[in-house]
Amino acid sequence: MSLITTQDLALHYGGKLVLRDVNFALDRGEIVTIVGPNGSGKSSLLRALVGALKPASGTVTRAANLRLGYVPQRLQIDATLPMTVTRFLNLPHRQKAATIDAALTRAGVADLATRQMATLSGGQFQRVLLARALLNDPDVLILDEATQGLDQAGAAAFYRRIEEVRATLGCAVLMVSHDLHVVMAASDRVLCLNGHVCCEGTPQVVADAPEYRALFGSGTGGTLALYRHEHDHDHAHDHGAHDAG
Amino acid sequence: MITPMTTEPMMLDEFGARAALAGLGVALAAAPLGCFVIWRRMAYFGDATSHAALLGVALALATDLPITAGVLVVALVMALIISTLSERHISTDALLGVLAHAALAIGLVAVSLLPGHAVDLDAYLFGEILIVTVQDLQLIWGGAVAVLALMAWRWQALLTATLNPDLAVASGGNPKREQLILTLALAIVVAVALKVVGALLIAALLIIPAAAARPLTRSPEGMAVGAVLIGAVSALGGLQASFMFNTQTGPSIVTLAAIIFAVCAVLGPLLARR
Numbered sequence: 058m059s060l061i062t063t064q065d066l067a068l069h070y071g072g073k074l075v076l077r078d079v080n081f082a083l084d085r086g087e088i089v090t091i092v093g094p095n096g097s098g099k100s101s102l103l104r105a106l107v108g109a110l111k112p113a114s115g116t117v118t119r120a121a122n123l124r125l126g127y128v129p130q131r132l133q134i135d136a137t138l139p140m141t142v143t144r145f146l147n148l149p150h151r152q153k154a155a156t157i158d159a160a161l162t163r164a165g166v167a168d169l170a171t172r173q174m175a176t177l178s179g180g181q182f183q184r185v186l187l188a189r190a191l192l193n194d195p196d197v198l199i200l201d202e203a204t205q206g207l208d209q210a211g212a213a214a215f216y217r218r219i220e221e222v223r224a225t226l227g228c229a230v231l232m233v234s235h236d237l238h239v240v241m242a243a244s245d246r247v248l249c250l251n252g253h254v255c256c257e258g259t260p261q262v263v264a265d266a267p268e269y270r271a272l273f274g275s276g277t278g279g280t281l282a283l284y285r286h287e288h289d290h291d292h293a294h295d296h297g298a299h300d301a302g
Numbered sequence: 303m304i305t306p307m308t309t310e311p312m313m314l315d316e317f318g319a320r321a322a323l324a325g326l327g328v329a330l331a332a333a334p335l336g337c338f339v340i341w342r343r344m345a346y347f348g349d350a351t352s353h354a355a356l357l358g359v360a361l362a363l364a365t366d367l368p369i370t371a372g373v374l375v376v377a378l379v380m381a382l383i384i385s386t387l388s389e390r391h392i393s394t395d396a397l398l399g400v401l402a403h404a405a406l407a408i409g410l411v412a413v414s415l416l417p418g419h420a421v422d423l424d425a426y427l428f429g430e431i432l433i434v435t436v437q438d439l440q441l442i443w444g445g446a447v448a449v450l451a452l453m454a455w456r457w458q459a460l461l462t463a464t465l466n467p468d469l470a471v472a473s474g475g476n477p478k479r480e481q482l483i484l485t486l487a488l489a490i491v492v493a494v495a496l497k498v499v500g501a502l503l504i505a506a507l508l509i510i511p512a513a514a515a516r517p518l519t520r521s522p523e524g525m526a527v528g529a530v531l532i533g534a535v536s537a538l539g540g541l542q543a544s545f546m547f548n549t550q551t552g553p554s555i556v557t558l559a560a561i562i563f564a565v566c567a568v569l570g571p572l573l574a575r576r
Contacts, residue, residue, distance in 0.1 A: 127472035
């Protein structure tokens with residue numbers, strides 16, 4: 058049985074329909090990445106899956122007692138709120154010191170336990186969020202643009218960490234990402250959204266799909282195309298120049 | 303009826319003791335709630351709700367309800383309205399500003415329009431801690447205990463919802479319920495603090511002790527406890543100062559809190575550098 062299933066799901070955000078007709082299932086242990094242009098409903102879908110956004114119509118079904126680890130898109134801790142990393146990991150439920158240690162170690166930030174959240178760098182902060190999501194040995198890890206604000210090396214290291222976690226815990230991973238090179242390398246399945254599911258399948262299938270190419274252009278293998286979509290101010294060097302990036 | 307005078311002779315230190323207890327009770331209730339007002343950037347929310355207290359006074363006088371009940375009802379309604387509006391609109395800053403000042407102005411107009419009541423507006427604007435009765439004390443401490451119990455009960459959930467509503471939902475919480483609890487607590491604090499510091503300065507008593515505690519603390523709990531201590535020192539010291547310098551008590555309490563804030567703001571970074 059799938060961990061999370063949606064049936065004819067439609068979502069409103071700010072009074073507008075942002076996503077419709079989503080029939081999606083996430084299975085144990087797979088890594089699924091959601092791609093799509095801004096405003097295509099990616100974050101809304103994740104929020105609906107964790108229960109933060111009520112369906113306008115259709116259903117979201119989660120397996121009984123599903124353990125969910127969620128890393129939201131933006132988490133800004135107000136500078137007026139003093140909080141150490143350890144205290145943060147004790148919310149909303151108090152954890153054993155050993156559990157916190159293990160989660161921080163898995164996320165690769167064991168040395169940050171006593172640091173104030175407000176003083177962490179972007180990469181450290183994301184890893185602490187990951188550690189928090191790993192606390193309860195999740196069945197599903199849901200990441201919403203978890204590498205936003207990280208440089209390429211930081212993002213790559215972060216995704217390697219995710220793969221290690223999946224290998225150790227056997228959890229499913231569902232993430233929104235703009236880093237298509239990672240999508241191609243690491244995902245079992247890709248879901249391309251643009252107000253609806255415009256195509257889905259293995260990374261290669263999606264990259265070759267006409268719907269996907271219509272959205273992102275038709276660069277080599279899709280990677281360059283997505284990159285160009287993200288940086289469409291630079292048309293003169295469409296082919297080749299961005300490969301190094 | 304607003305300024306109940308008992309017939310038996312009253313000792314000055316009895317006044318003083320009642321005033322001190324009233325100040326302590328309000329400081330105790332306001333401090334932890336004030337932390338959330340700061341963390342969630344709800345300062346204007348506090349302003350608007352406490353300014354609505356005057357409308358509550360008018361309502362109570364017009365309907366012969368107890369003042370505290372009238373204030374509690376109006377503050378709660380105001381807080382709920384703001385809560386709902388800020389959910390629907392992304393930019394509530396201007397709206398909250400309008401509500402805060404409109405509530406104050408309308409309250410003032412309503413109080414002065416009431417026939418047959420020579421209302422001592424000063425007492426409601428700046429508080430009149432020196433005339434609290436035993437009954438007032440019971441209300442203040444009852445309210446303080448209720449607010450503290452609410453905060454303690456919901457502490458973890460409130461903190462999580464404050465960090466990120468989606469995160470709270472994903473871990474089984476209900477941020478809307480927590481928002482409602484803060485709203486209720488705020489209305490209670492406004493109702494019990496009105497007599498002590500007055501409608502104009504309730505928000506100050508919420509925010510300043512919590513803000514003063516911030517640079518000295520490393521945990522949310524530490525900040526809440528620090529705010530309680532600073533609030534208590536401000537209340538007692540401000541009361542003392544108002545006797546010494548013959549100044550109004552409410553403003554004296556807030557002035558002392560502001561001085562402590564300034565000292566902490568300077569000392570905090572120095573202590574952290576050790």
